[in-house]
Amino acid sequence: xxxxxxxxxxxxxxxxxxxxxxxxxxxxxxxxxxxxxxxxxxxxxxxxxxxxxxxxxxxxxxxxxxxxxxxxxx
Amino acid sequence: xxxxxxxxxxxxxxxxxxxxxxxxxxxxxxxxxxxxxxxxxxxxxxxxxxxxxxxxxxxxxxxxxxxxxxxxxxxxxxxxxxxxxxxxxxxxxxxxxxxxxxxxxxxxxxxxxxxxxxxxxxxxxxxxxxxxxxxxx
Numbered sequence: 001x002x003x004x005x006x007x008x009x010x011x012x013x014x015x016x017x018x019x020x021x022x023x024x025x026x027x028x029x030x031x032x033x034x035x036x037x038x039x040x041x042x043x044x045x046x047x048x049x050x051x052x053x054x055x056x057x058x059x060x061x062x063x064x065x066x067x068x069x070x071x072x073x074x
Numbered sequence: 075x076x077x078x079x080x081x082x083x084x085x086x087x088x089x090x091x092x093x094x095x096x097x098x099x100x101x102x103x104x105x106x107x108x109x110x111x112x113x114x115x116x117x118x119x120x121x122x123x124x125x126x127x128x129x130x131x132x133x134x135x136x137x138x139x140x141x142x143x144x145x146x147x148x149x150x151x152x153x154x155x156x157x158x159x160x161x162x163x164x165x166x167x168x169x170x171x172x173x174x175x176x177x178x179x180x181x182x183x184x185x186x187x188x189x190x191x192x193x194x195x196x197x198x199x200x201x202x203x204x205x206x207x208x209x210x211x
Contacts (some may be wrong), residue, residue, distance in 0.1 A: 029165075032077065032164075033166055034078075034086065034165065035087055047181055051117065058096060061087065062100055062101075062186065063100070064184040
């Protein structure tokens, strides 16, 4: 877990927790309303566990910190 | 208006609000060909849709058949229950009462949700391939 003071950009969070799922409380957004910065409140390699550990959060942003494998949708 | 570089796959962060008011902002694929929005069953369950995890057949979903559509995929036929999200939004664009499928997307894609026509039909959506721009307005 991180302290409330640890505001990270999305890129910094991705670098800090590579290839993990992150739950972030967003503190700043860009002109499209997309998250730019926030506080990482949980991180885990397991997509399901990140959901469980943030169950009490009313509003949270969840994303995978890393590159998606190359894929195409058909 | 949302205007961002068009890359493949077209991903953005969208906010999904369940009937209970729980909000989850998720990495989301913009997919105009999809008739419904999609979120993972666990997220649907957390948002108050208990039927999302009752996957033992249509009888156990306790929903009318029209709320459990069959989906044709390249590998077969699948069924998934529809539930109604209180709101879906991207930036300052939002739509209320959005029908959404509770369906687990492949983990390997690293995406958590799909924006389909139940959301996109509320807006003008432009895939400008020449300028490499995606716009929603």
